[in-house]
Amino acid sequence: MTDNVRSDRTPELEADLPSLMKKVAEGDQEAFTGVFQAVSDPVFGMVSRVLRDRAMSEEVAQEVLVEVWRTAPRYDPGRGSVFAWVLTMAHRRAVDRVRSEQAASSREARVALLDRETEFDQVVEEVEARFEREAVRSCLRGLSELQRQSVTLAYYRGLTYREVAERLAQPLGTIKSRLRDGLMKLRDCLGVTA
Structure with missing residues (x-):
């Protein structure tokens, strides 16, 4: 994360996130806007460090934020902070994308090798x-x-x-x-x- 992202994380904002998440779990779009503003930069930073590709990082960060909206009812404040929950989700999604890209690359390499093999009679x-x-x-x-x-x-x-x-x-x-x-x-x- 960049320094300016860390400076956005004030104790007041972190203290307010659990109540915002509770409202998001109930479908409150305005509350989600507050959560989004608080976590979007840290999510992008986490994903960018793993993926090292801006376009892919933007895509994965968006997927994570959509997942936060969809899975808000599953958030359990007793298991950790909103930041920890969201950043764990972001890290997992980014790692999954890396693995998916590596698997696709491996499949393409295998197919390319098969194309070069001599045809059987x-x-x-x-x-x-x-x-x-x-x-x-x-x-x-x-x-x-x-x-x-x-x-x-x-x-x-x-x-x-x-x-x-x-x-x-x-x-x-x-x-x-x-x-x-x-x-x-x-x-x-x-x-x-x-």
Whole structure:
């Protein structure tokens, strides 16, 4: 904060802020004007120190002041002064913005790297996927009828075990056993190691 901002914080003003906040919590716009005048410069100063970008600091400071208006009923004078509450809110919002900007920058960097990677051969991918599908179909043919139906309904149609049991008119325990046995046979057939 600059020295002139600190000099604006008089003991009288700080003493009056809790009563103003109480009125703001009740929707008093005039009281909010008083709170705004008292805290806007310190909020901007706090946010500016964290963000180091004037335009972004102005935007975040405005967001904080809107949040003060919206959340005024949550202010608890027993937990600290109005200044402490508002400046904590400002600091958190500024840090969130920094993190958000860093995350966006990281995403953009990852996308740029992906754009530079060599294109995969789509024909090879399609052929491999076709072979995999055929291998699964072949292994499914090696299951018992109840195992095949159970696995198909649960894993290809997305039904729950209970829904599979209802659809096949079998006890739930039987379906669970057939699914477990069928999946183990599939794993062995496909050569998947546990």
